[in-house]
Amino acid sequence: MRHVVAGADEIAPGERKIVAVAGRSIGVFNVGGEYFALRNRCPHQGGALCEGQLWGVLQSERPGQFDYQPSREILSCPWHGWEFHLRTGQSWCAPDKLRVNRYAVAKVAGADLVPGDDPQDDAGAPAPGMVKGPYTAETYPVERDGAYLVVELPTGERPARVVATGSRSPASATLPGNSSASP
Amino acid sequence: MLDGTGVEAAIASCLYAVDSVHHPDVAAALAGAVNDWLSSEWLQPEPRLRGSVVVPIRIPALAVAEIDRVAGRPGFVQVLIPARTEHPLGSRLFHPLWECIERHGLVAGIHFGGSPVTPPTPTGWPSYFIEVYADMAGVFATQLTSMIVEGVFDAFPKLRVAFLESGFTWLPAHLWRMDKEWKNLRRLVPWVKRPPSEYVREHVRLAIQPLDAPPEPGPLLDVVAQLGGDHMLLYASDYPHLHAADPEPALLAHLPRALQVKVRSENARGLYRL
Numbered sequence: 001m002r003h004v005v006a007g008a009d010e011i012a013p014g015e016r017k018i019v020a021v022a023g024r025s026i027g028v029f030n031v032g033g034e035y036f037a038l039r040n041r042c043p044h045q046g047g048a049l050c051e052g053q054l055w056g057v058l059q060s061e062r063p064g065q066f067d068y069q070p071s072r073e074i075l076s077c078p079w080h081g082w083e084f085h086l087r088t089g090q091s092w093c094a095p096d097k098l099r100v101n102r103y104a105v106a107k108v109a110g111a112d113l114v115p116g117d118d119p120q121d122d123a124g125a126p127a128p129g130m131v132k133g134p135y136t137a138e139t140y141p142v143e144r145d146g147a148y149l150v151v152e153l154p155t156g157e158r159p160a161r162v163v164a165t166g167s168r169s170p171a172s173a174t175l176p177g178n179s180s181a182s183p
Numbered sequence: 184m185l186d187g188t189g190v191e192a193a194i195a196s197c198l199y200a201v202d203s204v205h206h207p208d209v210a211a212a213l214a215g216a217v218n219d220w221l222s223s224e225w226l227q228p229e230p231r232l233r234g235s236v237v238v239p240i241r242i243p244a245l246a247v248a249e250i251d252r253v254a255g256r257p258g259f260v261q262v263l264i265p266a267r268t269e270h271p272l273g274s275r276l277f278h279p280l281w282e283c284i285e286r287h288g289l290v291a292g293i294h295f296g297g298s299p300v301t302p303p304t305p306t307g308w309p310s311y312f313i314e315v316y317a318d319m320a321g322v323f324a325t326q327l328t329s330m331i332v333e334g335v336f337d338a339f340p341k342l343r344v345a346f347l348e349s350g351f352t353w354l355p356a357h358l359w360r361m362d363k364e365w366k367n368l369r370r371l372v373p374w375v376k377r378p379p380s381e382y383v384r385e386h387v388r389l390a391i392q393p394l395d396a397p398p399e400p401g402p403l404l405d406v407v408a409q410l411g412g413d414h415m416l417l418y419a420s421d422y423p424h425l426h427a428a429d430p431e432p433a434l435l436a437h438l439p440r441a442l443q444v445k446v447r448s449e450n451a452r453g454l455y456r457l
């Protein structure tokens with residue numbers, strides 16, 4: 001389901017906005033004109049992930065060699081520094097096991113969001129594909145000639161979880177903050 | 184010694200304290216003399232015996248020259264490196280040494296002890312030998328951390344390491360901690376692309392002496408399971424030293440038969456290409 005979360009010009013490149021949508025806190029990021037949205041909850045211990053620092057992508061094949069891409073797409077949690085890629089929601093450590101929910105963001109014209117002038121339109125009904133409710137109408141009075149950022153939430157989405165695979169010994173399973181580590 | 188024991192191969196590590204000699208040329212000459220003696224008096228007459236190359240570790244370039252000099256001789260399978268060194272073993276000072284050991288297909292055998300100018304504990308000079316002995320596990324842990332985060336195994340991916348007289352009960356908890364901190368601080372060492380425990384399980388093996396034996400074998404078997412693989416442990420006698428815990432009744436007798444075989448022979452066979 002789509003939710004209007006901001007005016008199109010409201011989040012400048014390099015900036016972010018944390019919004020509440022359908023009971024979830026979600027961070028919407030503008031990275032050089034591309035928009036990304038992640039759930040504002042670190043899968044590690046529930047920290048406010050989207051309040052963390054953004055970093056460039058740093059890779060290396062051997063000690064002393066640095067390949068730094070300055071586009072700030074790596075988000076690190078303010079609690080413990082775990083890193084997540086805005087583009088995919090995957091963690092940098094254990095990317096096959098650990099991810100944060102991400103959502104599609106689209107820039108949509110106001111004319112596509114509000115009911116048309118056609119007398120047959122029901123002014124009180126939500127536009128096609130839109131959800132009607134306090135998270136959209138009250139926060140964002142949409143006008144036909146504006147442009148808006150819209151976040152799409154899948155219906156029936158489950159909260160982000162740490163997915164651990166493989167067998168773990170009881171000793172390692174009880175270590176706090178290490179729930180996805182191999183023993 | 185070997186006759187009548189059923190021992191197929193034994194690796195001799197001559198703990199000649201070359202690293203305590205500060206004169207670089209004397210240290211190199213002593214190391215060369217030990218290696219020549221080991222080769223001619225022991226390795227050549229006794230085919231069951233293999234040997235470790237002694238090196239003047241304080242000057243890595245001299246250590247490399249000595250390895251290059253003797254590595255091709257029959258019987259040398261390992262380079263003997265003291266656990267205590269003047270600089271952490273992952274430091275780039277030592278990368279030429281790791282390159283040399285990898286190039287010759289030898290094993291880096293990091294052994295208890297060493298006498299650098301630095302104290303044996305991170306908090307200074309202790310008063311009694313028991314402190315040095317009991318705390319050596321921490322020295323091994325520090326060297327392991329250094330080698331991983333300095334990218335030794337990324338730069339030299341075929342390097343094989345044996346920890347000798349290190350014990351192994353300290354390792355699982357140290358790996359848990361390293362893996363956890365790697366998740367938090369990985370971007371400081373971006374060449375470390377996998378959790379540290381994965382590097383250890385791929386590149387490092389540990390000899391079973393000295394055995395930190397609890398009163399009952401159960402907790403020790405838990406630690407063995409936490410090592411994360413049947414391939415991690417190597418039998419060691421530490422002959423001629425005697426240790427308080429005999430590994431036969433304290434550990435080996437309690438292991439499943441298949442794991443006993445691995446610890447007694449298969450793991451060393453694989454590591455040393457025997």
